[in-house]
Amino acid sequence: MTKRTRRQGWIGFLKVAGVFLLLFVYWSAAFFAGNAVYGRIGWYPGAWASQLLTSVVGFVLWGATMYIVGRMIHSRQIDFFKNLIDAVRRIAKGEFDVALDAGGQEAPFHELVDSFNHMAVELGQIEKMRQEFISNVSHEIQSPLTSISGFSRLLQSEELTSEERRHYLGIIEAESRRLSKLSDNLMKLTSLESQHHPFEPKRFRLDKQLRNLILACEPQWMEKGIDLNIDLAPGFCTGDEDLLSQVWTNLLYNAIKFTPPGGTIGVTLTFQAEAAKVEISDTGIGMSEEDQAHVFERFFKADPSRNRALGGSGLGLSIVKKIVELHQGSVEVRSRLGEGSVFIVRLP
Numbered sequence: 001m002t003k004r005t006r007r008q009g010w011i012g013f014l015k016v017a018g019v020f021l022l023l024f025v026y027w028s029a030a031f032f033a034g035n036a037v038y039g040r041i042g043w044y045p046g047a048w049a050s051q052l053l054t055s056v057v058g059f060v061l062w063g064a065t066m067y068i069v070g071r072m073i074h075s076r077q078i079d080f081f082k083n084l085i086d087a088v089r090r091i092a093k094g095e096f097d098v099a100l101d102a103g104g105q106e107a108p109f110h111e112l113v114d115s116f117n118h119m120a121v122e123l124g125q126i127e128k129m130r131q132e133f134i135s136n137v138s139h140e141i142q143s144p145l146t147s148i149s150g151f152s153r154l155l156q157s158e159e160l161t162s163e164e165r166r167h168y169l170g171i172i173e174a175e176s177r178r179l180s181k182l183s184d185n186l187m188k189l190t191s192l193e194s195q196h197h198p199f200e201p202k203r204f205r206l207d208k209q210l211r212n213l214i215l216a217c218e219p220q221w222m223e224k225g226i227d228l229n230i231d232l233a234p235g236f237c238t239g240d241e242d243l244l245s246q247v248w249t250n251l252l253y254n255a256i257k258f259t260p261p262g263g264t265i266g267v268t269l270t271f272q273a274e275a276a277k278v279e280i281s282d283t284g285i286g287m288s289e290e291d292q293a294h295v296f297e298r299f300f301k302a303d304p305s306r307n308r309a310l311g312g313s314g315l316g317l318s319i320v321k322k323i324v325e326l327h328q329g330s331v332e333v334r335s336r337l338g339e340g341s342v343f344i345v346r347l348p
Contacts, residue, residue: 022065029061087116096124141182144175185315188246189298192322199240199326206237206244206276207269213248214267220256221265229266237276237347243323244347250316251280251343258284258341274348281342286335295333296321320345 045053087098098120100113151168154160160168191197210232221228237244255265259282266281287295298318320343324331328348335341 033057084112084116087120091120091123094127096120096127141179144179144182147175148172182315185319189315189319189322192319192326197326199243201239201327202241203236203238204241205234206278207232207234209241209245210248210267210269210278213245213252217249217252217256220253224256224259224261224263226256226259226262227264229264230268232267232269233271235269235271235276239327239347240323243326247320247323247345248278248280250320251345254316254343255280255282255284255341258282260284263340276347278345278347279342280345281340283340286337286339286341287333288337292333292335296331 083100087100090098099117151172155165155168211230214228214230252265252267259265263283265283266279268279270277296317298315321331324345324347329346331343331345333341333343
């Protein structure tokens with residue numbers, strides 16, 4: 001039992017006790033007032049008539065009191081609902097720093113106020129996230145567009161050599177691919193968060209899927225001379241094969257991207273307690289504890305300058321987390337600066 005529940009219980013008990021006390025006071029007042037009136041006029045009714053008159057006067061006093069109290073409560077409730085309506089209108093206009101005060105209202109109104117204040121806080125956070133999302137998208141789009149625009153103007157110069165033209169065209173092509181990838185990732189993330197993304201689970205060999213994706217990435221890790229340590233226990237997994245393929249691809253490309261030439265990437269798969277555990281480790285740049293707390297947020301980059309040089313929009317790990325959550329699984333990261341990172345995915 002919570003403190004508020006106990007408090008409400010005591011308040012209810014005191015209200016009931018107060019009602020009986022008022023009835024006793026009013027009946028006693030009616031009884032003694034009636035005897036005083038009977039003595040003044042020199043007439044005493046019978047016992048039955050005396051009790052009837054006492055009861056009638058007592059209930060009249062009780063009714064008058066309840067009427068006055070009711071008017072007071074009604075007036076307070078009208079003020080409360082006026083404040084509530086005003087707060088709703090302010091929220092509709094985009095003002096989310098609204099907080100209602102229940103004052104002396106009854107328990108149901110306290111719950112309504114708490115729920116309303118919680119809603120205002122949540123809406124404020126959603127609005128903040130929306131503004132940050134728009135700002136991040138605008139920033140990510142503006143950067144490649146600026147590059148494309150600038151190098152397009154340079155290409156108009158007739159003094160450029162063929163080598164310079166090819167260099168600038170290569171930059172424009174790379175920035176165009178970056179824009180296309182950003183658009184694809186935004187569409188995928190939006191679809192995943194809409195609760196309407198196609199989800200087609202089936203039973204398949206998870207070790208074979210991981211092995212095939214590692215081989216598909218061979219040109220990238222071979223180019224950097226990266227060693228791979230692979231330990232894949234044979235076993236099945238039930239899930240959407242295409243979506244999970246996106247998870248492993250994003251994690252593998254991240255590992256390759258942030259691992260220096262001659263580094264090592266490890267991929268292990270184990271099965272325990274009817275759950276699959278995939279670990280993808282690298283000997284890359286690592287990240288701080290503060291960055292680890294935000295690494296799965298949209299557009300987050302532990303090192304923006306280095307990430308921009310390596311490419312990427314900060315959406316890959318957000319997509320990973322969303323897909324894993326759709327499978328009722330979990331994903332976490334363990335890392336230290338300069339010592340690499342380990343991403344651990346658990347799937348039921």
